Amino acid sequence: MTLPDVSSLLDVLVSKTRAHFSTMPEALQNVQLVGLHTGGVWVAEAIARELELPRPVGTLDIGFWRDDFYHQGLAPNRRSTSLPFGIEGAHILLVDDVIMSGRTIRAAMNELFDFGRPERITLVSLIALPGRELPIQPDVVGLDLSLPAGQRIKLTGPDPLMLTLKET
Amino acid sequence: MQICPPALPGDVQLDEQGRLRHFLDIQGLPRALLTDILDTADSFRGIGDAQVKKVPLLRGRTVVNLFFENSTRTRATFELAAKRLSADVLNLDIGTSSSSKGETLRDTLFNLEAMQADAFVVRHSDSGAAHFIASQVTPHVAIINAGDGRHAHPTQAMLDMLTIRRHKGEFSNLKVAIVGDILHSRVARSQVHALKTLGAGEVRLVAPLTLLPSQVDAMGCRVFTNLRQGLKDVDVVIMLRLQKERMDGALLPSEGEFYRYYGLTRETLAYARPDAVVMHPGPMNRGVEIESAVADGPQSLIMDQVTNGIAVRMAVLSMAVSGQTQKGAA
Incomplete structure (x- = not known):
């Protein structure tokens, strides 16, 4: 199957994000961007650049909050969580590259709450796949996509950003 | 038992x-x-x-x-x-x-x-x-x-390795001296295994002969009985506690004499590289194996270790x- 070009997909995501905040433009100027390692951080950086939002963006590694620890152990290649702003009372724009089961976002929200009580979390995902296992839905999606059985999609980068298919 | x-x-x-x-x-x-x-x-x-x-x-x-x-x-x-x-x-x-x-x-x-x-x-x-x-x-x-x-x-050795890596980076470039009561020290044994496994450039053991294990050669380290020679140009100095409670023979004339020959002082530390770091697994015997001015000085990582x-x-x-x-x- 042909995969979409990431830069045009990012354009779509940025304009959908702007549209999502069309009734509350001042809220968009006050959001704090948080990307999920690794792909979500690249997408968050692109959104910050296009919408001229403050940087550096926050980054989250949800490795210690995963729910499959007793099956998989700790994932290798952990990155650092860095939130260079207060979470308490903030409107967080939480960004990931791909959402499927929703378990990563569950873990991310649990981790965020350990840093404070955000006023609101808006969830943005470049790609949404079917297969949700938790009642978590993104507010803004670049592209809804279905994959053939046994395949998954991954964002690679950062230069250039590309989508690649992998066998599970 | x-x-x-x-x-x-x-x-x-x-x-x-x-x-x-x-x-x-x-x-x-x-x-x-x-x-x-x-x-x-x-x-x-x-x-x-x-x-x-x-x-x-x-x-x-x-x-x-x-x-x-x-x-x-x-x-x-x-x-x-x-x-x-x-x-x-x-x-x-x-x-x-x-x-x-x-x-x-x-x-x-x-x-x-x-x-x-x-x-x-x-x-x-x-x-x-x-x-x-x-x-x-x-x-x-x-x-x-x-x-x-x-x-x-082993966890003491790994926290020491973490402390070294965070301050000095790659192990292969490092000269590390472990100084003091090697004979009774489980910490020293684990540190030697960890440093060797992680590929440290050179591991030195510095102690009087009475505080070295009889099979010290098998540990694969350079052995020094002179502190100043042992510290020359090292990047990391790890001091060990003198384990008085485990000494069941006359291994040392006195604590004072041990300090005179093997205590880490500002004067003896000067033999190491100027950017050398100082570690100690604690608890410290100040004035027996280490001078307070060194333990609390700018090269000390002892609180980082904790x-x-x-x-x-x-x-x-x-x-x-x-x-x-x-x-x-x-």
């Missing part, structure tokens, strides 16, 4: 996939695993920035601190590590309870297992105690060695407990 030195196969610490199940000794562990422990510990250090200084990895699990020998720092940092992983922690000072009433170690263990513990952190004055316990417990209980006799103190101890113990506890529960674990 007297416990024989370890007789278990070296791979008792790992499962078939090479994952950590027990953490008893650095010897026999591959470099990749030691690096993974350091990487994991590094990422646990960031948790101190959050409002809630905990992660949920061991939520609902029970860690038992089983201390047959006195300890303040090691026990406190193991307790804090387990609590930051959200485990429930039980501290047992066995020296003053069951064993003094005649209960055997095996009976104590079986009672604790019946309380459904998931990990035992064991300190014992006999070499091989942690291996013995690992051979006796039911599967699915992780054993962490918090120091056994003169044999090993902070890194929590992160390393979180890494080892989480890896061993998860290693006991993953698919394929024995």
Whole structure:
């Protein structure tokens, strides 16, 4: 199957994000961007650049909050969580590259709450796949996509950003 | 009770996939695993920035601190590590309870297992105690060695490696001197194994002949009996505590004489590289192995070691407990 070009997909995501905040433009100027390692951080950086939002963006590694620890152990290649702003009372724009089961976002929200009580979390995902296992839905999606059985999609980068298919 | 030195196969610490199940000794562990422990510990250090200084990895699990020998720092940092992983922690000072009433170690263990513990952190004055316990417990209980006799103190060695790596980077470029009571030191043994496995450029042992083990050559280090020569151009100086409680012979004329020849002072530290760092596993005997001005000076990383101890113990506890529960674990 042909995969979409990431830069045009990012354009779509940025304009959908702007549209999502069309009734509350001042809220968009006050959001704090948080990307999920690794792909979500690249997408968050692109959104910050296009919408001229403050940087550096926050980054989250949800490795210690995963729910499959007793099956998989700790994932290798952990990155650092860095939130260079207060979470308490903030409107967080939480960004990931791909959402499927929703378990990563569950873990991310649990981790965020350990840093404070955000006023609101808006969830943005470049790609949404079917297969949700938790009642978590993104507010803004670049592209809804279905994959053939046994395949998954991954964002690679950062230069250039590309989508690649992998066998599970 | 007297416990024989370890007789278990070296791979008792790992499962078939090479994952950590027990953490008893650095010897026999591959470099990749030691690096993974350091990487994991590094990422646990960031948790101190959050409002809630905990992660949920061991939520609902029970860690038992089983201390047959006195300890303040090691026990406190193991307790804090387990609590930051959200485990429930039980501290047992066995020296003053069951064993003094005649209960055997095996009976104590079986009672604790019946309380459904998931990990035992064991300190014992006999070499091989942690291996013995690992051979006796039911599967699915992780054993962490918090120091056994003169044999090993692997989490102390790993927190020292983390401290060195954070300040000095790559091990292959480093000259490291371990100074003092090598003979009685389980810390020194574990440090040598860790430094060798991680590929340190040069490891030196500096001590009077009476405080060197008889088979010191087998440790594969450069041995010095002169402190100034031993410290020349080193990047890292690790001082050891003079273990007076373990000395059962006339090994030293006096503490004063030991300090005169082997104490780390501003004057002797000047033989090391100007950017050398100074470490000590604690508790320190100020004025016996180290001068206060050095222990509290700008090159000292002694307080960093304590902070890194929590992160390393979180890494080892989480890896061993998860290693006991993953698919394929024995």
